[in-house]
Amino acid sequence: MARILVVDDEMGIRELLSEILSDEGHDVTLAENAAAARTARAAQKPDLVLLDIWMPDTDGISLLKEWASGGQLTMPVIMMSGHGTIDSAVEATRIGAMDFLEKPIALAKLLAAVKRALARGSSPEQRPAAPSLAAVGRSGQLRDLRRKVEQMAARSRVLLLRCGPSSFGELAARTLAAPGRRWLELASLSGPITQEQLDAARGGVIHTGDLGHLSRMQQKNIAFALDRLDRLDARLIASSALGPAELQAAGWEDALLARLFEIVLPLPTLAELRDEVADLAEDVLKHLVDAGEVPPRRLPESVRPLLRQHAWPGGYAELVAALRSAALASLDDELDAASLRTLLRPGSAPALPGLDQPLREAREAFERMYFEHHMEREGGNMTRLAERSGLERTHLYRKLKQLGLPVGRRGEHHD
Numbered sequence: 347m348a349r350i351l352v353v354d355d356e357m358g359i360r361e362l363l364s365e366i367l368s369d370e371g372h373d374v375t376l377a378e379n380a381a382a383a384r385t386a387r388a389a390q391k392p393d394l395v396l397l398d399i400w401m402p403d404t405d406g407i408s409l410l411k412e413w414a415s416g417g418q419l420t421m422p423v424i425m426m427s428g429h430g431t432i433d434s435a436v437e438a439t440r441i442g443a444m445d446f447l448e449k450p451i452a453l454a455k456l457l458a459a460v461k462r463a464l465a466r467g468s469s470p471e472q473r474p475a476a477p478s479l480a481a482v483g484r485s486g487q488l489r490d491l492r493r494k495v496e497q498m499a500a501r502s503r504v505l506l507l508r509c510g511p512s513s514f515g516e517l518a519a520r521t522l523a524a525p526g527r528r529w530l531e532l533a534s535l536s537g538p539i540t541q542e543q544l545d546a547a548r549g550g551v552i553h554t555g556d557l558g559h560l561s562r563m564q565q566k567n568i569a570f571a572l573d574r575l576d577r578l579d580a581r582l583i584a585s586s587a588l589g590p591a592e593l594q595a596a597g598w599e600d601a602l603l604a605r606l607f608e609i610v611l612p613l614p615t616l617a618e619l620r621d622e623v624a625d626l627a628e629d630v631l632k633h634l635v636d637a638g639e640v641p642p643r644r645l646p647e648s649v650r651p652l653l654r655q656h657a658w659p660g661g662y663a664e665l666v667a668a669l670r671s672a673a674l675a676s677l678d679d680e681l682d683a684a685s686l687r688t689l690l691r692p693g694s695a696p697a698l699p700g701l702d703q704p705l706r707e708a709r710e711a712f713e714r715m716y717f718e719h720h721m722e723r724e725g726g727n728m729t730r731l732a733e734r735s736g737l738e739r740t741h742l743y744r745k746l747k748q749l750g751l752p753v754g755r756r757g758e759h760h761d
Contacts, residue, residue, distance in 0.1 A: 351392040353383040380404035399427040422463035478520035502609045503575040507585040509613035514662035515585030523551045539567040554584040616658035624650040640673035646680045
C-alpha cells in the first residue's frame with residue numbers, strides 16, 4: 347500500500363481517482379489546489395503525487411518547480427491535464443515529473459503509470475534533491491542568473507562560476523542537475539579518480555567546488571575528467587573566489603587554468619540580492635526540513651525584512667548556518683525569529699573581523715571566527731562540528747589545518 351496525493355481542482359476527478367486507487371489498496375489523500383497540496387505533502391510525505399496542470403491558484407508546473415527548487419521533489423510526480431500539449435509534457439519532465447497523463451485518463455494507463463512511478467520511488471537512490479536555481483528566483487536577478495547558467499552551459503561543457511567566498515556556486519551549479527540526473531562532487535574525492543566513478547556521472551554534472559580549496563591530486567582529477575566530458579555527455583562546473591594569476595601562484599598548471607577559465611560567469615553576492623534573499627531562505631529551509639537536518643519549520647513573515655537588510659558578509663554559508671541554527675532552536679512550527687535576530691543583529695555577536703582587509707584575508711578571518719565559535723560550543727567534537735558546519739570530516743580537517751586551528755579535543759585520535 348502506498349500513500350498517494352491527488353491534486354486536482356475538479357471534485358469529480360478527485361473522487362474518481364480516489365475510488366480507483368483506494369480499490370487498489372492505496373491510502374489516498376485529496377487536495378483541491380496548490381495550497382492544500384503543500385499542506386498535505388508536508389504533513390503526510392506521500393509516496394506518489396498525481397498533479398493537475400491547470401489549477402486556479404497556482405498551476406501544477408509552477409508547484410512542481412517550487413518543490414524541485416526547494417529540495418521537496420522527494421517523491422515521483424505524475425502530471426495530468428485535460429489540455430495536454432507536447433510543450434507542457436516536455437517542461438514537466440525537464441523539471442522532474444516522471445510521467446504525463448492526458449484526461450480523460452484511461453484506467454489501464456493510470457494503473458500502469460502508478461505502478462512504474464511507485465517502483466522508481468522505492469529505489470534506495472531516492473533522496474531529497476539539493477536546492478538549486480531551477481525555480482528559485484521568482485523574479486529579478488536569480489531568475490536571470492538561472493537563465494544565464496542554462497544558456498552558457500548549453501554551449502559549453504565547462505563553465506566556471508566566479509564568486510566570492512561562501513557564495514552559492516553549488517546552488518547555481520545544481521541548476522543543471524535536473525532530478526534524476528547524476529551528480530559527482532570532485533572535492534569529496536581525496537584520492538585519484540577512477541573511470542568507474544566518472545561513469546557514474548554519465549549524462550550529469552561534475553562539480554569541483556571552490557578551486558582555491560583543492561589539493562594537487564584533486565587538480566589532476568579535474569584534468570582527467572575534462573578529457574572525458576564528451577564521451578560521458580557530462581558537464582563540469584567549477585567555482586572560484588580566486589583569479590587565474592592567484593591560482594597559478596598557488597601551483598596550478600597554466601594549461602588547466604586556461605581550460606577552466608575559458609567560459610566564466612560572475613555570480614552576485616547575497617548583499618546584491620537583498621530583495622530575493624527571503625525567497626531563497628524559504629527554499630533552503632524547505633530543503634533542510636526534507637533532508638531531516640531540522641524539524642518541520644516555516645519561515646515567519648516577520649523575519650523577511652531582517653533577512654533583506656542583513657549584509658551577509660559570510661555569504662550563502664552564513665545564510666544556511668543561520669537558518670539551521672534558528673530552526674533547531676525553535677519550539678514551535680515557525681522558525682525561531684528571536685534566535686535569528688540574535689544571530690544576525692549587528693552588535694549582538696562578536697564584531698565581524700576583516701572588513702578593512704583584502705577579501706581573501708577577510709574571508710579567512712571570518713572562517714576562523716566561525717570555527718573557533720563552534721569548536722568551543724561543541725567541545726571540540728569533530729562529528730558534531732562537521733554536522734554543524736555542513737562539511738565532510740576530511741574537508742573539515744583540511745579547513746581547520748589551513749586556518750591554523752587545532753583539530754578536535756586534546757587526545758582525540760584521528761585517522
